[in-house]
Amino acid sequence: MADNKEFFNRRLHSFLGVFPIGLFLMQHLVVNHFATYSPEAFNNAAHFMENLPLRILLEFALIYIPLLFHAVYGIYIAFTAKSNLKRYGYFRNWMFMLQRVTGVLTLIFVVWHVWETRLAYAIYGTEINFDLMADILSSPFMFWFYIIGVISAVFHFANGLWSFCVTWGLTVTPKSQKFVTYVTLGVFVIFTYMGIASLISFAF
Amino acid sequence: MAEETMIKMIIQRQDEPEAQPYEEEFDIPYRDNMNVISALMEIRRNPVNAKGEETTPVYWDMGCLEEVCGACSMVINGKAMQSCTALIDQLEQPVRLEPMRTFPVMRDLAVDRTQMFDSLKQVKAWVPIDGTYDLGEGQRMPESKRQWAYELSKCMTCGVCLEACPNVNDNSDFIGPAALSQVRLFNTHPTGEYHKAERMEAVLDEGGLQACGNAQNCVEACPKGIPLTTSIAALNREATLHSFKSFFGSDHHV
Numbered sequence: 001m002a003d004n005k006e007f008f009n010r011r012l013h014s015f016l017g018v019f020p021i022g023l024f025l026m027q028h029l030v031v032n033h034f035a036t037y038s039p040e041a042f043n044n045a046a047h048f049m050e051n052l053p054l055r056i057l058l059e060f061a062l063i064y065i066p067l068l069f070h071a072v073y074g075i076y077i078a079f080t081a082k083s084n085l086k087r088y089g090y091f092r093n094w095m096f097m098l099q100r101v102t103g104v105l106t107l108i109f110v111v112w113h114v115w116e117t118r119l120a121y122a123i124y125g126t127e128i129n130f131d132l133m134a135d136i137l138s139s140p141f142m143f144w145f146y147i148i149g150v151i152s153a154v155f156h157f158a159n160g161l162w163s164f165c166v167t168w169g170l171t172v173t174p175k176s177q178k179f180v181t182y183v184t185l186g187v188f189v190i191f192t193y194m195g196i197a198s199l200i201s202f203a204f
Numbered sequence: 205m206a207e208e209t210m211i212k213m214i215i216q217r218q219d220e221p222e223a224q225p226y227e228e229e230f231d232i233p234y235r236d237n238m239n240v241i242s243a244l245m246e247i248r249r250n251p252v253n254a255k256g257e258e259t260t261p262v263y264w265d266m267g268c269l270e271e272v273c274g275a276c277s278m279v280i281n282g283k284a285m286q287s288c289t290a291l292i293d294q295l296e297q298p299v300r301l302e303p304m305r306t307f308p309v310m311r312d313l314a315v316d317r318t319q320m321f322d323s324l325k326q327v328k329a330w331v332p333i334d335g336t337y338d339l340g341e342g343q344r345m346p347e348s349k350r351q352w353a354y355e356l357s358k359c360m361t362c363g364v365c366l367e368a369c370p371n372v373n374d375n376s377d378f379i380g381p382a383a384l385s386q387v388r389l390f391n392t393h394p395t396g397e398y399h400k401a402e403r404m405e406a407v408l409d410e411g412g413l414q415a416c417g418n419a420q421n422c423v424e425a426c427p428k429g430i431p432l433t434t435s436i437a438a439l440n441r442e443a444t445l446h447s448f449k450s451f452f453g454s455d456h457h458v
């Protein structure tokens with residue numbers, strides 16, 4: 001193991017998918033959900049996050065660097081697989097391929113989303129608030145782009161939790177793996193609902 | 205004599221390892237309880253294709269003819285399985301035969317599974333008993349454990365699980381589920397257990413355990429019903445503990 005980095009890299013990739021990226025995703029969707037109460041509620045929640053101490057450090061340590069590693073290595077992993085769904089159309093094989101497809105979709109979405117919000121703020125000083133999102137999402141194209149992006153990201157995270165449990169040896173028996181399939185289905189439904197509800201509140 | 209029932213077979217052929225594959229159709233007279241191998245034997249007896257042209261006999265591999273050697277594995281109607289136990293009556297027609305392309309094709313339906321045997325060597329899938337002195341009798345194994353281990357020992361290195369795995373291909377050096385499950389078997393053996401730590405190191409080498417992406421086709425495809433995904437997850441748990449111990453340190457050896 002000593003001179004082989006593959007094991008370490010794969011475990012790091014798996015770990016970062018949940019801590020911190022997955023936790024951040026959940027946090028992000030919870031903050032966004034305040035938009036369903038009122039624009040002010042969202043702005044307050046967003047400002048609370050913006051005013052956390054050491055914001056830049058937190059962003060780099062908990063989001064940018066882990067996400068960059070996970071995404072780059074994830075693309076590599078995704079393209080070493082060869083789909084055989086046509087011949088072996090089992091449920092888990094579908095989840096396996098969807099994990100890879102949603103990873104790539106999520107990457108496209110996240111790059112655009114960060115460009116439009118966080119980078120626009122850093123470069124042009126664009127203020128990040130309810131109105132910015134309402135403006136972006138008033139275009140039907142962008143609205144559906146965000147819908148697909150959010151569903152992809154949430155699916156990828158929820159199904160990723162399932163494989164995280166296998167990767168670390170938490171769920172060994174088929175029974176426990178099946179149980180966690182239902183748990184992660186629940187995670188998928190809840191966070192997809194929250195994400196879409198927020199997008200609708202911004203847009204309409 | 206009543207008119208003969210014919211079965212139609214479409215076989216993907218390849219004359220030699222580097223040659224282009226091509227398809228050839230055959231009409232074969234049906235007999236009761238025929239399996240895919242007896243159909244292939246019929247072609248060998250009378251190598252004439254569906255167009256009535258004389259052709260070379262289709263080549264395939266076989267050994268035991270009772271699903272214990274694994275040599276006759278091929279892709280039948282899209283799924284990898286043993287041709288000796290694939291009954292014509294249970295197959296949709298036309299019956300399509302292809303070699304398992306995960307492996308290098310030698311000729312027609314015969315493939316070279318050397319990589320699987322190399323993987324077994326890589327992960328030390330044996331119980332070492334040779335030494336400079338007589339080790340005496342081994343420990344006895346509890347019956348319950350023996351029965352459980354017996355299930356894992358049924359693996360015949362047939363390659364069906366590798367053919368079914370989306371992560372075993374030219375882009376990856378993943379050794380596949382079969383060898384991983386054998387590690388669990390040999391770690392269970394009272395004497396084999398002595399080499400648990402060494403096997404774990406070997407299993408975490410390039411293309412080892414970590415290259416599994418949990419598509420879980422292997423466990424569906426294995427003709428022996430070996431709990432491959434349970435073995436992989438169990439090894440994952442051991443690997444987690446192993447890496448903690450080797451990083452933080454531990455007095456717990458083997």
Ligand code: HEM
Nearest residue numbers: 014017018021022071074075103104107157160163164167
């Ligand atoms: C919203 C951001 C993301 C989150 C929350 C996330 C989360 C996760 C989690 C929890 C896993 C499971 C790890 C495991 O199997 O043990 C995972 C796996 C994976 N992720 Fe991501 N991920 C994100 C973005 C991406 C991106 C941008 C890519 C790029 C293509 C990607 C590609 C992959 C791949 C290929 C796997 C499967 C790894 C395997 O099965 O070994 N992910 N992700």
Ligand code: SF4
Nearest residue numbers: 359360362363365426
């Ligand atoms: S585990 Fe099953 S499918 Fe894989 S090689 Fe062994 S017998 Fe064949």
Ligand code: FES
Nearest residue numbers: 268269271274288
């Ligand atoms: S000939 Fe041995 S498994 Fe079919």
